[in-house]
Amino acid sequence: MLKYITRRILFLLPILIGVSFIVFTLLYLTPGDPARMVLGDQATEEAVREFRDKEGLNDPFLVQYGRYVYKAVQGDIGRSYMTRLPVAREIMNAFPYTVKLALFSMLIAIVLGIPFGIISAIKQYSLFDSVMMIFAMVGLSMPVFWLGILLILFFSVHLRWLPSSGFNTIAAMILPSVTLAAQSIAIVTRMTRSSMLEVVRQDYIRTVRAKGQKESVVIWRHALGNALIPVVTVVGLQFGNLLGGAVLTESIFSIPGVGRLMVDAIKMRDYPLVQGGVLFIAVAFSLVNLLVDLLYAWLDPRIKAQYR
């Protein structure tokens, strides 16, 4: 198992090289001059030229990329063009917001989605099931910004119960987390339901019933243990995605998270920040995936046997 984890972490290296190369290429090909963006329209030709020289933007592509990798290996991923702060620090300032937002909304999605899915499945075609499936459909198709604005209008403007921006108090975290969770709740509910429906038809569930086991134990112990396995994958992927920053939610609720940082960086052609950000997201995503795989092995002994 430990060997497996080590190997998976070593796999990160080629992933990072690949990701950084692709991002570097894309940025290189993107129109727009960072010097102009950073220095503003009023800047003199000379100032622009000086900036480009200093940042090595006139060098050939491969030289630029080589220099980036060379420094990155030593732990230096550059400074933001805009703030002149180290990229690592910029990301680390934004990341806690993103993690909190992702954690909270995933928590909501799990705490609501899994029980909803289970009840929907064991009461298939009931009123509850129909209502849940309609909600899930609405949740999936409702644009995030629209839901966010609706929630702000109702809970912040109309009722004045919850703040509409910021992310430092529990009260302030509720609306953004719910907004972001809406889709995940819908996805987790549907996944749990279909997985559960699949599992309760299996022969081994019938075997448990034939033992004379109580229906509640049949469902919560035997069926759920099996039905959760695919749900874990979905939750993991969702969480990984959320770690990349929820641009829309962060913008609506003015949360200074990774999503907003990245969008601003892209707008301003802040190359080092974009590159650093993408690398960081790639690492976070890979680690979450590894975690999901480990959880998977813990839930399913058949998979554990394959992890060598």
Added chain:
Amino acid sequence: MEDRKLILDIQDLSIQYRVEGGTVHAVENLNLALGYGENLGFVGETGAGKTTTALGIMRLVPDPPGRITSGRILFEGADLLRKTEDEMRSIRGGKIAMIFQDPMTSLNPVMTVDKQIAEMVLLHNDVTERQALDRAVEMLELVGIRSERARDYPHQFSGGMKQRVVIAIALACNPILLIADEPTTALDVTIQAQVLELMRELRRKINTSLVMITHDLGIVAEMCDKVAIMYAGRVVEYATTEALYNRPVHPYTEGLFNSIPDIDRDEEELKVIQGLMPDPTNLPSGCPFHPRCPYAVESCSREAPGMVEIEPGHLVACPVRTEHRLNSVGWKGGAGR
């Protein structure tokens, strides 16, 4: 029917599955009886309704789509269909146990096998978890699996071993009625023989009554005292093994025996039964076998045949083949209808 104490007496049982495009009459007015300590072979081609009947006895017919629409299942004299779910739970596993058809999928993949056996023990005995696990290991050894393997997961076992685990679960609480649904179909011949021997041995030890569901007339001859032949949801012939093998009466039974390859007779071709099993959502009128029956007469397509007792304990649902015997024995009402 002769006076013997019945452990199981199924009367006019009908079970249906509602599916798209119609209703499957999986079991239709089925009558069946089993005495204490008896071995009944339950034979019929695929889709005849054998598993459905067994699930009916356990009250485990999946609903939806299935439903028991009529009949009585008397177990030790009391109708199982009138029991509450709680009463059924203590009967399932405790008094009636079932060995399921497909061992590959019958075990929970995320639970070690000792726990799966212990669960059964815990449900029907007043023991601690520790004692239940000990009993599980005992059961595993009884079915020939070494105790070191007790903490393994099902995927670490071969098909034959899984079948043994399934048997160990079924036998863990000494049921008085055991329903074995093709317990050997999934196994190769040598393991098959071992499993049968095992079941015989266990039967000797705890004197269980057995319903053995199978396609295999050879196994029936070896294991069973009584045989019921099922066709399209009905029992068409019921007799002692000895009577049935020597004097098969129903044309379908006859067809079954003729389709067994016989090394002594060297015939070019097997006499297989003509035609196919009828569409279960749209059974032929009258006797469901009449379209395939070489003896069919015009009235067969009109009247559903009742069971006739042609000699003590030998019942047949075929007026054509039993007509000439009627004078000597007479119609027996009640037993079939």
